[in-house]
Amino acid sequence: MSQPLIAFRQQSAAHLLANYLNSQHIVATVEPNDASGEFVVLVSDENAFAAARDIADRFIHNPSDPKYQQAAWDNGENVSLRPSGSGFSLSAIMSNALTVPFTSTVLVLCVVVYVLSFLGLFSPIAQHLLMQPLGVLAENNQWWRLLGPAFIHFSVLHIVFNVLWWGMLGAKIERTFGITMLCIVFVLSATISNVAQALFSDPIQGNFYLFGGLSGVVYAVLGFVWWLGWLRPQWGLSLPNSIIGFMLVWLVLGYADILWVNMANAAHTAGLITGCALAGILSLGAKLQKKGS
Numbered sequence: 513m514s515q516p517l518i519a520f521r522q523q524s525a526a527h528l529l530a531n532y533l534n535s536q537h538i539v540a541t542v543e544p545n546d547a548s549g550e551f552v553v554l555v556s557d558e559n560a561f562a563a564a565r566d567i568a569d570r571f572i573h574n575p576s577d578p579k580y581q582q583a584a585w586d587n588g589e590n591v592s593l594r595p596s597g598s599g600f601s602l603s604a605i606m607s608n609a610l611t612v613p614f615t616s617t618v619l620v621l622c623v624v625v626y627v628l629s630f631l632g633l634f635s636p637i638a639q640h641l642l643m644q645p646l647g648v649l650a651e652n653n654q655w656w657r658l659l660g661p662a663f664i665h666f667s668v669l670h671i672v673f674n675v676l677w678w679g680m681l682g683a684k685i686e687r688t689f690g691i692t693m694l695c696i697v698f699v700l701s702a703t704i705s706n707v708a709q710a711l712f713s714d715p716i717q718g719n720f721y722l723f724g725g726l727s728g729v730v731y732a733v734l735g736f737v738w739w740l741g742w743l744r745p746q747w748g749l750s751l752p753n754s755i756i757g758f759m760l761v762w763l764v765l766g767y768a769d770i771l772w773v774n775m776a777n778a779a780h781t782a783g784l785i786t787g788c789a790l791a792g793i794l795s796l797g798a799k800l801q802k803k804g805s
Contacts, residue, residue, distance in 0.1 A: 514554035515561055518568045519545065524688070524748035526551035528580050529571050531746070535583035538564050542746070614691045615682035618663075618698065619675050622726060625663045626671045638664065643706050643721040658703045664724030674726040681733035688749055693794075701732030701786045708782035723776050728783035734759055735787030743795040 517540070520526040526542045530553050533540035539556040555564045571580065610616075629637055641660030649655060665671035686694040705728025713721050734751070741750035763784065766775030 514541065514556050515558060517553045517555045517561070517564050518572075519548070519550040519552045521550055523551045523750065525575060526553050527746050527748045528575070529553055529568060532571070532580045532583040533564055533567060536563075536567065538567070540564065612683040612686040614694050614698070615679060615686050618682070618726075619679055622663050622665060622671060622675055622678075626665050629664070638720070641724075643710050643723070644719055645710065645715055645721075646707070648719060658706055659699065661706050661709075661721075661724040662698075662702045662726050662729055665726070666724065670725055674730055677730045678726055678733065681730070681737055684737055684749055685733060688747065697732055697736055697787065697790055698729055700790065701729045701783045704786050705729065705732070705776075705779035705783040709776050709779040712778040723779070725776060725779075727776060728779035731759070731763070731780045731783035732787035732790075735784045736791045737787075739788045739791035740795065743791060744798070 518526075518529070520529075523542070523544075530540040530542050533553070533555070538560045541554050541556070543552050543554060544550075545552050553568070555561050571577075625637060625641075628634075641657065641664055643657050643661050644652075644654070649657060665674065682694055682698075685697060709723050709728070710721050713723060715721050734756070737749050737751050738756050740747055763777075763780050766777045766780060
């Protein structure tokens with residue numbers, strides 16, 4: 513019967529220790545404790561419990577030792593400790609932002625574009641960022657417009673909803689997998705969601721599509737974290753079922769056309785599918801890598 517060894521507030525720390533214990537031939541698993549909100553490391557072999565406790569003590573004193581991360585990599589997993597933060601001081605906010613530079617950059621660009629639009633510069637901004645028909649893009653080669661609509665928002669509620677979700681989910685991905693992976697998720701999901709929305713929209717005066725927002729990307733990072741939490745829970749990414757349910761209900765309500773806002777349903781759906789697919793590809797790649805090693 514498994515015995516509890518130690519509990520952590522950070523899921524990633526629990527998985528990092530469990531990976532190292534397994535590398536030392538001590539079978540360990542991680543289970544969430546819903547009552548306390550902690551993640552408990554369990555050891556299966558009671559004869560190895562004393563050795564596991566010694567390892568846990570050393571881990572607590574130096575969790576950043578490279579050998580723990582190396583054990584995770586050797587096991588075909590990508591788990592890293594996440595900064596826990598230190599309150600809401602300006603220095604803490606800046607320090608936290610520096611740990612996720614791509615997440616912060618996208619967030620700042622969205623806010624800057626919205627503020628400039630609010631100050632009366634929407635028209636020139638839209639002229640350079642709005643999506644155009646693919647045939648037009650093939651002629652003018654302004655391919656940045658495949659990403660451009662992601663930075664345009666039309667109301668306070670619109671931008672607040674999107675940047676909050678992006679800030680939370682994007683940071684999770686960037687801290688766990690690094691800036692390159694989040695860039696891939698962003699570029700692919702923004703491109704695919706904007707093209708999908710264009711297929712179901714009519715251009716204004718034949719040149720521009722009047723839609724925008726980061727929500728296609730938000731649904732992509734949601735799907736990415738959701739599916740990796742399901743496929744690879746040992747990687748430390750997860751979302752509560754309540755959040756997943758809320759976002760899926762919001763998606764369905766958009767198709768029901770009963771909300772007070774116009775929803776970019778095609779962009780949301782395409783983004784969600786893209787994020788889930790990327791998570792599946794990443795999980796499969798890790799599995800094949802582990803088999804080949």
